[in-house]
Amino acid sequence: xxxxxxxDVFVIDAHVxxxxxxxxxxxxxxxxxxxxxxxDYHTTFTPDDRQWSIEEYRKYGADRMVExxxxxxxxxxxxFQPTYLTxxxxxxxxxxxxxxxLAEEYxxxxxxxxxxxxxxxxxGLEYLEELHETYDVPGVKLYTAEWRGDSKGWRLDDEEAFExxxxxxxLGIENIHAHKGPxxxxxxxxxxxxxxxxxxxxxxxxxxxxxxxxxLPRLDDFCWIAAQENNVYGGLxxxxxxxxxxxxxxxxIMSELLWWLGEDRILFGSDYxxxxxxxxxxxxxxxxxxxxxxxxxxxxxxxxxxxxxMGENAAELYDIDLEAKRRxxxxxxxxxxxxxxxxYASGEPAPADD
Amino acid sequence: xxxTESDGRAGPPVPTRAAVRDRLDRVTDPExxxxxxxxxxxxxxxxxxxxxxxxxxxxxxxxxxxxxWMMAVDARxxxxxxxxxxxxxxxxxxxxxAEEINRGVNERLxxxxxxxxxxxxxxxxxxxxxxxxxxxxxxDAVEALLEAGFEPATxxxxxxxxxxxxxxxxxxxxxxxxxxxxxxxxxxxxxVQEGAVVVTVPAAPIDRYxxxxxxxxxxxxxxxxxxxTPDGEPIDPESFDLVHQxxxxxxxxxxxxxxxxDGLREARERRFGSETGDPETxxx
Numbered sequence: 355x356x357x358x359x360x361x362d363v364f365v366i367d368a369h370v371x372x373x374x375x376x377x378x379x380x381x382x383x384x385x386x387x388x389x390x391x392x393x394d395y396h397t398t399f400t401p402d403d404r405q406w407s408i409e410e411y412r413k414y415g416a417d418r419m420v421e422x423x424x425x426x427x428x429x430x431x432x433x434f435q436p437t438y439l440t441x442x443x444x445x446x447x448x449x450x451x452x453x454x455x456l457a458e459e460y461x462x463x464x465x466x467x468x469x470x471x472x473x474x475x476x477x478g479l480e481y482l483e484e485l486h487e488t489y490d491v492p493g494v495k496l497y498t499a500e501w502r503g504d505s506k507g508w509r510l511d512d513e514e515a516f517e518x519x520x521x522x523x524x525l526g527i528e529n530i531h532a533h534k535g536p537x538x539x540x541x542x543x544x545x546x547x548x549x550x551x552x553x554x555x556x557x558x559x560x561x562x563x564x565x566x567x568x569x570l571p572r573l574d575d576f577c578w579i580a581a582q583e584n585n586v587y588g589g590l591x592x593x594x595x596x597x598x599x600x601x602x603x604x605x606x607i608m609s610e611l612l613w614w615l616g617e618d619r620i621l622f623g624s625d626y627x628x629x630x631x632x633x634x635x636x637x638x639x640x641x642x643x644x645x646x647x648x649x650x651x652x653x654x655x656x657x658x659x660x661x662x663x664m665g666e667n668a669a670e671l672y673d674i675d676l677e678a679k680r681r682x683x684x685x686x687x688x689x690x691x692x693x694x695x696x697x698y699a700s701g702e703p704a705p706a707d708d
Numbered sequence: 709x710x711x712t713e714s715d716g717r718a719g720p721p722v723p724t725r726a727a728v729r730d731r732l733d734r735v736t737d738p739e740x741x742x743x744x745x746x747x748x749x750x751x752x753x754x755x756x757x758x759x760x761x762x763x764x765x766x767x768x769x770x771x772x773x774x775x776x777w778m779m780a781v782d783a784r785x786x787x788x789x790x791x792x793x794x795x796x797x798x799x800x801x802x803x804x805x806a807e808e809i810n811r812g813v814n815e816r817l818x819x820x821x822x823x824x825x826x827x828x829x830x831x832x833x834x835x836x837x838x839x840x841x842x843x844x845x846x847x848d849a850v851e852a853l854l855e856a857g858f859e860p861a862t863x864x865x866x867x868x869x870x871x872x873x874x875x876x877x878x879x880x881x882x883x884x885x886x887x888x889x890x891x892x893x894x895x896x897x898x899x900v901q902e903g904a905v906v907v908t909v910p911a912a913p914i915d916r917y918x919x920x921x922x923x924x925x926x927x928x929x930x931x932x933x934x935x936x937t938p939d940g941e942p943i944d945p946e947s948f949d950l951v952h953q954x955x956x957x958x959x960x961x962x963x964x965x966x967x968x969x970d971g972l973r974e975a976r977e978r979r980f981g982s983e984t985g986d987p988e989t990x991x992x
Binding site: 387390391394395397398399504506536570571572573574577578592593596599600603606607610613614 | 739768769770804825826827840843953954956957958960961962963964965967968971972974975976978
């Protein structure tokens with residue numbers, strides 16, 4: 355657990371991947387472009403001495419991932435968010451099955467999400483059922499800009515997408531993570547436009563819609579939608595590493611998020627391996643809002659807010675009992691491997707605070 | 709290398725590099741609403757008689773091809789609007805779609821012709837970004853008015869006809885308080901309360917707003933409300949704060965994206981650092 359001002363903070367990294375972008379796995383030039391683009395984001399927002407080589411970045415493997423996440427106790431749990439890209443990568447870039455390799459080895463430490471693509475039709479619905487039966491996935495990660503044959507993307511408010519959301523609702527898959535991030539591809543179709551979340555969120559009030567990357571570069575559209583739909587959440591991937599080399603911007607973005615969404619609907623995520631929680635968690639925890647922003651927005655990045663954003667909000671969405679986890683982690687495999695037993699050996703149980 | 713205004717013979721003068729830069733300065737990165745000159749995207753301007761070549765690079769090779777297209781087309785059109793320029797050639801370097809964009813822009817194809825696998829044209833995306841730029845410029849303009857002491861209800865009711873350029877062509881009676889301001893930028897006079905009170909404010913943020921408001925078609929008549937909601941509707945004074953807060957949010961979004969672009973460009977420059985002398989060789 356992260357120690358902050360003498361207090362323990364339970365950190366759930368709500369956005370992690372175990373990907374394979376090795377040259378052998380790439381079957382379309384888009385696959386190479388995609389990983390190179392990711393790598394640009396990695397180097398842009400990673401301290402110089404923590405940057406990886408492109409070779410390490412292509413495939414880091416399960417072992418390294420466990421060490422990066424838990425080795426220095428930066429993170430207590432991770433939520434896998436798959437990105438299939440099966441047109442680009444022969445075995446997929448980061449599928450549920452690939453992530454399951456690790457999630458099944460340490461089920462207490464990972465949440466395994468699935469995915470769907472409404473363009474797959476009935477086959478896709480069957481696959482979603484299969485994911486539910488095999489892995490009991492509590493959520494899905496959706497990539498609306500994914501290329502599939504001639505199609506360059508889809509929308510969450512498509513009729514077909516609604517069929518899949520209904521299926522999620524029927525199966526009890528409650529957490530819908532939609533990637534809404536920087537425009538990389540495809541061409542002029544603005545497939546990461548967040549407007550489609552609005553209709554989907556109001557049509558499925560029983561589901562939670564977590565907009566990853568807080569919609570950047572559509573933070574304005576995202577916040578406006580989230581202000582009106584209380585089942586819309588923001589995932590901090592991409593915004594979080596601003597804390598490291600654009601602290602003023604981090605302060606401003608977070609202030610906006612807290613002003614529009616409040617402190618209960620923002621979830622920390624590293625987007626590992628885009629960024630590594632082993633340094634990122636500390637950067638975000640130790641970040642301070644600028645005085646001018648605190649005055650302007652009337653919000654604070656205080657311990658209570660940090661606890662919610664860094665773990666409690668995700669725990670709420672995924673029904674994770676943090677106190678039970680703390681007890682469980684006193685002697686699980688990860689704690690034994692990295693000698694973390696003391697981190698979880700708190701004498702007094704934390705008071706329930708709501 | 710000397711620049712000449714004119715070669716001394718009859719006919720239009722040969723354009724100067726400075727004049728070309730001034731035209732390019734009017735081209736904005738549509739997502740950031742900042743000049744491509746200010747953003748240092750322009751790498752080279754070559755003038756050969758009445759032909760001008762402009763080379764530019766974006767922060768990353770993955771910049772939206774639609775945005776890259778808009779900047780290339782706008783650069784071409786701006787430079788060609790300069791007297792003495794017969795044709796502008798645009799060279800976008802180090803972009804994943806440089807080939808399609810350079811060919812399309814220089815052969816005067818449409819976006820759809822240049823990118824057969826894209827879904828249609830860029831007009832809708834451009835309109836969307838222009839609308840956001842308007843909202844952000846409105847925020848800056850309204851901030852200037854609030855700072856000058858205007859009440860929200862007054863700001864919501866202002867019309868273009870209430871604005872007067874101070875010290876403009878017809879008169880030049882700069883009053884003491886303006887002169888003593890120490891700020892020699894242009895100011896606008898705004899009359900309120902049926903002309904009973906005149907307050908001067910810096911012209912730049914208002915002018916920037918007016919330019920975009922007219923460009924987007926939000927403002928057509930000089931008697932319509934000057935400022936609008938993000939949807940282009942008049943502002944109900946009751947919701948003034950919320951509308952203004954949305955402008956602030958749009959500004960934060962835009963500048964955050966600017967932060968991402970700056971970062972990507974710095975990372976790219978580090979990577980190509982040893983090869984910056986010749987952008988051609990940096991291309992793989």
